[in-house]
Amino acid sequence: MRSARKWTTIGFLVGLPLFLFVVSFFLGRYAIDPVTAIQIIVAAIIEAIPACPISIPHTWPTVMDTVVLKIRLPRICAAMLVGAGLAISGAAFQGLFRNPLVSPHILGVASGAGFGAALGILISGSMFVVQSLAFTFGIVAVVATYLLARVYRTTPTLVLVLAGIIVSAFFQAMISLTKYVADPYEKLPAIVFWMMGSLADVRVSDLYIIGPLIIVCIIILLLIRWRINILSVGDEEAKALGINTTRMTQIIIVCATVITAMAVCISGIIGWVGLVVPHIARMIVGPDYKKILPVSVVIGACYLLVVDDIARTLTAAEIPLGILTAVIGAPVFAYLLKFRKVGWE
Template sequence: MNKVNRTAPSVKSRDSIVAGTLCGLPIILFFVSLFLGRFSVDPLTVPQVLAAAALESIPNFPLSIPHTWPDVVDTVILKVRFPRVIAALLIGTGLAVSGASFQGLFRNPLVSPHILGVASGAGFGAALGIILSGETWVIQTFAFSFGVLAVGLTYTLAKIYKTTPTLVLVLAGIVVGSFFSALISLLKYMADPYEKLPAIVFWLMGSLSSVKAGDLMFLLVPIVLGTTVLLLIRWRINVLAMGEDEARTLGVDTARMARAIILCATLITATAVCFSGVIGWVGLVVPHIARMIVGPDYRKLLPLSAAIGASYLLIIDDLARTLTAAEIPLGILTAIIGAPVFAWLLKTKKVGWS
């Protein structure tokens, strides 16, 4: 008995150390990603470039950092890598938090942020924007609009039935997702095979190569807003994960909470998809990894999922732009890595709520 008592705190302490380390990992990866790439940059130069840019942005600030590096370094770090790194951190965080929240809401470990059709809807919108215009802002606007529309159709279709609303939502999401997937195939069939079709295919596979500094605010506000709300109500997701009857017994308005979670997760996912394309597996695998470390308590699970999701997608993006001469689409790498990891979780029986 004494041996068990000595072992349990040790395991708990080890898990706390691992969780704390993972929460600090995005900060380390942020700086590593800025000097990592085909254009070599001295790691010690990166903080100087960031500090110099920050000081120059302050009007009439008396201090400045001597500019001892080539101008091309400023371009590479501030205009190319910095927006991309921030986008990867935001999108990875948002997808992981959305996936964990949906898994709690639907009480299903196989649920991902795309379950309600947002990815297929956004994909159709982006494909339509590529065919009609090709301008980046048109593609992003169409992708976001149709992603939200797809979830709206899913929710409207599910309201037809009065029983098992979470199950009906999942089934309605499959129906709507399949419908928009068919429309995507139709657009690909009609698209110009030399220009439009390759652009559609590449966009659907996911990439952060088109993210610019001016996009960050449009990416930052919706993802931070949706993620913050989900983090604030994460203790209620614990109650929802127990089941609707138990949640009502404890005084939780399940319908209202479900709407809030769906709204926030849809806002996050639609924003992420319209800037990065369809990136799978992040919102499915990351919550299970976090659950292995801190357990099913959403008060700890959601923050850790955010940290792991940010780190994971940033590592994937670093690999995508450095492994080969031509950039590898993110969706390919997340599937190649995510599928075996999820299979391993299934084998070790780590997929679940205990």
């Protein structure tokens, strides 16, 4: 019975993202029927295989190739990457800091990246400049948090959290200053909309840059997930079991920071994913981080993909992702609190 339930869960977690991945190609303002969308995807795969003897007749308009392969495909992949990355970062941080209310933004990376993006929009407007400054200042914010925590010649989790609050507040003030001096007719609306989060401008070239970094960091966190179980019981116990807590803390912080910074670079600031998804995973598989992290990856990818599908199809004007994740995430988290699903039991 237990084995059957296990394989059912595995099948569901593998099949659900594949199903949502395919279905998302059908959704959008430009109507494409499921059969044609699948034919376009299969034809593109066949064309990518050298000397493939199979071919599919091109019976659909060329514009559909552009919509499916150059607009929807990178957006769908970006949504799944960002959702998976934020979810596993939140789960890793919750185990590291032993706090169920921790999110990937706790160390100031989102505020730092937000200031970098706002500065890029203010001085240039080029997407390359905006993304470069967002990533740079996101890393700067976390480095500042870590160095501030090192004032105590150690990095206890509470001091790191407090330092993150300080750095985050500073960069939030800098974002407000950037908005204050921005042109209210062009630059200010662009900054505000970017802060709300969106995947509308994602292109294939963006995936070539962020995709490998996010995937590598996710793999590293998955490989060390069993050690997060040990870290979650406390530094003293982890040291007694032979774990180098300082090194493991640094690895987790670096991987989660790179994931979050890269996510913010292409999608803006999207909240609640890294906070709520790990709790849903914990409800499904229990408190074992060997299971929580991979399940968080799957649920996070599916969750943000569904939210993005809703954002681009619900109304004529696209709804910012940050608004939808908050509207959906806040009631879900309230439900978890009401029924005491938030915690380590």
